Amino acid sequence: MVDAQAKNSATVMRLLSDGLNCRSVPHSxxxxxxxxxxxxxxxxxxxxxxxxxxxxxxxxxLEHGRFDRAKTIQQIFKAIEEFGFFQLINHGISKEMxxxxxxxxxxxxxxxxxxxxxxxxxxxxxxxxxxxxxxYDREDVxxxxxxxxxxxxxxxxxxHFWPLKPPKYREVVAAYSEKVxxxxxxxxxxxxxxxxLKSNYFDGELTQMQTILVNHYPQCPDPSLTLGLPxxxxxxxxxxxxxxxxxxxxxxxxxWMGVQPLPGAFVVILGxxxxxxxxxxxxxxxHRVLTNSSxxxxxxxTQVFPTKDCTLEPIEELIDDQNPPKYRTxxxxxxxxxxxxxRLDPEETIKPFKxx
Ligand code: OGA
Ligand code: NI
Numbered sequence: 001m002v003d004a005q006a007k008n009s010a011t012v013m014r015l016l017s018d019g020l021n022c023r024s025v026p027h028s029x030x031x032x033x034x035x036x037x038x039x040x041x042x043x044x045x046x047x048x049x050x051x052x053x054x055x056x057x058x059x060x061x062l063e064h065g066r067f068d069r070a071k072t073i074q075q076i077f078k079a080i081e082e083f084g085f086f087q088l089i090n091h092g093i094s095k096e097m098x099x100x101x102x103x104x105x106x107x108x109x110x111x112x113x114x115x116x117x118x119x120x121x122x123x124x125x126x127x128x129x130x131x132x133x134x135x136y137d138r139e140d141v142x143x144x145x146x147x148x149x150x151x152x153x154x155x156x157x158x159x160h161f162w163p164l165k166p167p168k169y170r171e172v173v174a175a176y177s178e179k180v181x182x183x184x185x186x187x188x189x190x191x192x193x194x195x196x197l198k199s200n201y202f203d204g205e206l207t208q209m210q211t212i213l214v215n216h217y218p219q220c221p222d223p224s225l226t227l228g229l230p231x232x233x234x235x236x237x238x239x240x241x242x243x244x245x246x247x248x249x250x251x252x253x254x255x256w257m258g259v260q261p262l263p264g265a266f267v268v269i270l271g272x273x274x275x276x277x278x279x280x281x282x283x284x285x286x287h288r289v290l291t292n293s294s295x296x297x298x299x300x301x302t303q304v305f306p307t308k309d310c311t312l313e314p315i316e317e318l319i320d321d322q323n324p325p326k327y328r329t330x331x332x333x334x335x336x337x338x339x340x341x342x343r344l345d346p347e348e349t350i351k352p353f354k355x356x
Contacts, residue, residue: 073194084285087265101176105214152177153210213301220291228289232344236271251286279314306332
């Protein structure tokens with residue numbers, strides 16, 4: 001009995017979604033002044049639901065497969081150059097499938113604590129992992145987020161790691177992650193074309209890995225003191241994010257810009273490894289996540305990224321006298337270690353690899 005209680009209280013401290021029922025933000029989650037979000041949109045206090053009037057995100061429309069290739073490539077590059085991201089619509093993945101994925105992700109964090117606890121772990125290498133914050137043991141201030149992360153490629157070799165509950169989780173996420181992978185690879189093909197590379201340039205070890213990350217940001221008593229995720233660039237080649245409530249901000253021209261959810265859209269972001277191999281021709285956008293005080297927010301991120309031993313270096317075709325390489329050669333593992341050691345801070349992460 002005593003043991004069970006001790007075990008439970010340890011778990012309560014590890015995951016926010018396991019009963020942290022507080023009226024004020026615990027001290028270890030309060031961000032230092034300089035990191036706190038200012039000018040919070042009032043929607044975070046009232047309701048973070050979609051506000052179409054304020055809608056300014058760049059959109060790329062795949063027109064259900066009937067898109068004009070050259071025009072679409074141009075749209076993608078313009079969006080990435082100006083905003084660092086875009087919202088992808090009419091991409092061929094049904095709203096039903098997206099909604100189901102969101103439902104099972106949300107349900108996972110609504111289940112009783114015992115069902116999640118089994119998957120809790122601190123290591124980064126596990127094929128499935130439930131955790132809280134970012135690099136929990138190595139940070140002074142924690143972030144207001146729990147997460148479920150697992151491998152999902154190849155799907156047949158991954159599903160046995162996944163949660164058994166909610167009962168539909170494996171079936172729904174298997175179908176979803178295969179569709180999203182195909183979509184991510186299609187986007188990478190268009191990007192390769194736009195860079196003047198052969199269309200299948202990103203096939204192989206650069207995109208061999210894929211994980212699903214379910215982020216869960218519980219309702220927070222005071223969003224002005226906390227962050228769901230710190231300022232970061234993704235450790236991926238490409239990320240496709242599914243969201244239905246507001247919370248994501250990207251840094252545009254030195255200002256934080258909200259990314260309002262657009263029903264049925266994926267938010268597409270390029271990661272730091274992509275920026276490195278593109279020699280800054282395409283950049284990974286800095287982004288962060290705000291919390292809100294009215295409801296929990298769940299997002300589903302699909303991350304496509306290189307194998308550990310994959311070499312990252314500026315692509316030869318993108319280098320010339322005017323564009324000398326900006327980064328030294330490194331492995332993805334080296335990059336990822338730096339990303340973690342820097343607690344996701346983009347400048348710190350990239351320092352050891354920068355040539356100028
Ligand atoms: C991420 C991320 C944003 C969000 O998972 O890398 O930036 O709104 N997520 O959950
Ligand atoms: Ni991110």
